[in-house]
Amino acid sequence: MLTNQDPTDYTKITDEFKKFQPFYNLWTTLDNWRNSYKSWLHDPFEDLNAQKLEETVDNSNKTMAQVIRYFRDKEMPGIMKIAEQTKTDIDEFKPLVPLALALRTEGMKERHWSTVSDKVGFEVKPYEGFTFHNCIQMDLQKHTEICVEIGEKAGKEYNIESSMNKMKKDWEAVDFRLIPFKNTGTFYVAGFDDAMAMLDEHIVLTQTMQFSPFKKPFEADIEAWNSALLYVSECIDEWLKCQGQWMYLQPIFDSPDIMKQLPSENKKFKNVDKNWRETINGTKSNPNILKSCTREGLLEKFQEANRNLDLVQRGLREYLEAKRSIFARFYFLSNDELLEILSQTKEVENVRPHLRKVFENMADLEFKADKTIIAMYSGEKEKIQFFETVDPRDKGVEYWMGEIERMMFRSVRAVLLNSVQDYLKKARTDWILVHPGQCVLNGSQVHWTTEVEDAIVKEGVQGLSKYFQKLDD
DSSP states (O other): OTTOOOOOOHHHEEEEEEEHHHHHHHHHHHHHHHHHHHHHHHSOOOGGGGHHHHHHHHHHHHHHHHHHHHHHHOOOOHHHHHHHHHHHHHHHGGGGGHHHHHHTTTTTTTHHHHHHHHHTSSOOOOOOOOOOOHHTTTGGGGGHHHHHHHHHHHHHHHHHHHHHHHHHHHHHBBBBBEEEEESSEEEEEEOOHHHHHHHHHHHHHHHHHHHHHTGGGGHHHHHHHHHHHHHHHHHHHHHHHHHHHHHHHHHTTTTTHHHHHHHHHHHHHHHHHHHHHHHHHHHHHHBHHHHTSEEEEESHHHHHHHHHHHHHHHHHHHHHHHHHHHHHHGGGSHHHHHHHHHHTTOGGGGGGGGGGHHHHTTEEEEOOSSEEEEEEEETTTEEEEEEEEEOOTTHHHHHHHHHHHHHHHHHHHHHHEEEEEHHTTSSSHHHHHHHOOOHOOOOHHHHHHHHHHOOOOOOHHHHHHHHHHHHOO
């Protein structure tokens, strides 16, 4: 060791601590009990913590029972007498605990004290300077059962009142988020998911309160709150439906071409758009979801807007169906793709990204500077010159696309005929390189059929053998 001395033996400390523990428990519990007892009886009634009181009584009772057994075993009658007296005091006070818990139940209101007074036959009401000792002097412990019943009722009513207040406070912090929608100068609303989740939870909670036997003091408030939540839920449903349709239709009816072709639907949509912008401006100034959704007439506005938007959607579907009935290949396009084409009829080249869906393997068209069309390209970049120029200017896309289809038939026939005729003029190795692949395949089949037939007619089996050798070569 650094000090050159023997280590100190601490092994006896634990044993001594165990011996001292009952004495410590007795004196600390006794001190706490006497101080608490005095405080419970004589401090202002509103400061009485009944839960703490119950906990102190239970713990003190258990501790005293333990120390009494210890001192009895150790045959220490003097100190045991102190412990037993304290235990007796605790046991005498213990029947008062339910009374304290009942009268200090959170939620005891004027009406509950009046009920207590009516049932016990004399006035019981906290006043300035009122203490728990006054309750004992009134012999209220004889009416503990009545007080417990009323205290339980007050507690249940308080839970309902607290839940109502909490729900209302929760909504104070729930706002819509407004996000700019493209370049429209207005916004769309986000945050519906949070609102719907809270709404569902609160509607269930409120409807549970409606069936509570303790709802009477708050019945009118509960009914009003339930109606408000159901109204907000319905309003959000209509709002979501309106927003979804408005966001889909807004870019469509922003197109002058669509506006011109669907004047009735455009008028209805513009009216909805005007109301939408007014609603968003109101929401922007007060984004709280509960307050926004309970604005007077808002639900009716959205319901009317959705009826108009349904009519607009129906008119739009009929419009697209009419276009498809003229040019059936438009059925290969989705509504959005077709609308993209129809909304920009003056920009004829906008059809190019959709050509593969309309025509198998047509990858592109060749436009001249004046927007007329002179050729088409396959996915392999093979070019087919049109038999005649197609002029899409000042025509509906469904009409000039029909002209493209007919010109495709004529042009393919023309290049195929040219390849068949050119086969007789060029060496096969040269001929293959100057014609489109499909024309080479079909042209070869035409001449193969003709030459096989000639070989059979002219020389029979021997002619076929010679022709086989030619093909092999």
